[in-house]
Amino acid sequence: MKFFIDSADIQEIREAHSLGLIDGVTTNPSLIAKTGRGFGEVVGEICSLVAGPVSLETVSRDAAGMAREGEGLVRYGKNVVVKVPMTTEGLKAVRLLGERGIKTNVTLCFSPVQALLAAKAGAAYISPFVGRLDDVSQSGMDVIGQIVKIYANYKFTTEVLVASIRNPIHVLTAALMGAHVATMPFAVIKQLAQHPLTDIGVERFLKDWEKVPNKF
Numbered sequence: 001m002k003f004f005i006d007s008a009d010i011q012e013i014r015e016a017h018s019l020g021l022i023d024g025v026t027t028n029p030s031l032i033a034k035t036g037r038g039f040g041e042v043v044g045e046i047c048s049l050v051a052g053p054v055s056l057e058t059v060s061r062d063a064a065g066m067a068r069e070g071e072g073l074v075r076y077g078k079n080v081v082v083k084v085p086m087t088t089e090g091l092k093a094v095r096l097l098g099e100r101g102i103k104t105n106v107t108l109c110f111s112p113v114q115a116l117l118a119a120k121a122g123a124a125y126i127s128p129f130v131g132r133l134d135d136v137s138q139s140g141m142d143v144i145g146q147i148v149k150i151y152a153n154y155k156f157t158t159e160v161l162v163a164s165i166r167n168p169i170h171v172l173t174a175a176l177m178g179a180h181v182a183t184m185p186f187a188v189i190k191q192l193a194q195h196p197l198t199d200i201g202v203e204r205f206l207k208d209w210e211k212v213p214n215k216f
């Protein structure tokens with residue numbers, strides 16, 4: 001399973017990257033705005049730091065505009081994946097960009113049939129937002145299970161990129177379901193490594209180690 005960090009904060013991305021566990025990055029306009037920095041400056045730094053796929057989002061509403069923006073975005077690095085929204089115009093943009101050899105990530109997906117359309121259009125990734133579904137009392141992870149099943153039924157090559165992850169249970173369930181990628185905030189990546197029994201165990205071993213007479 002691949003792990004992406006969902007962030008535009010270069011410090012966070014650098015720290016996560018140093019763990020050696022990060023396969024790529026996803027960003028969105030809200031994450032870029034949160035940095036308070038210019039778009040070009042931020043994404044330039046991200047693309048030079050991370051070798052894996054970096055998703056950068058378009059903001060046009062029409063396919064031609066998205067395709068035009070996408071062609072501009074890939075100039076930031078050969079690892080750039082162009083994010084388009086799960087709209088009919090977004091699906092047209094997936095085709096247009098695909099014809100130009102540009103990979104796409106269809107974002108803001110909230111249903112298995114939307115994911116089916118994105119795969120048929122030829123998207124490299126589909127991003128179903130599990131946390132935002134949970135927020136409206138719909139099970140985000142049920143949607144992931146259905147998408148994974150549909151893609152397997154028809155051998156689609158589009159990768160299921162579980163997005164809007166809020167906690168380690170989302171990651172665990174996504175892994176059990178066989179989703180290809182989980183993109184998550186740095187806080188969740190750190191939570192994955194934590195267990196209170198690990199901390200207690202380390203403390204106990206170090207305390208007992210003090211009692212050992214001839215060390216190393």
Ligand code: E4P
Pocket residue numbers: 006026027028107127129131132163164165183
């Ligand atoms: C994914 O590509 C999105 O940037 C992200 O996961 C959205 O998450 P949120 O619902 O926490 O904003």
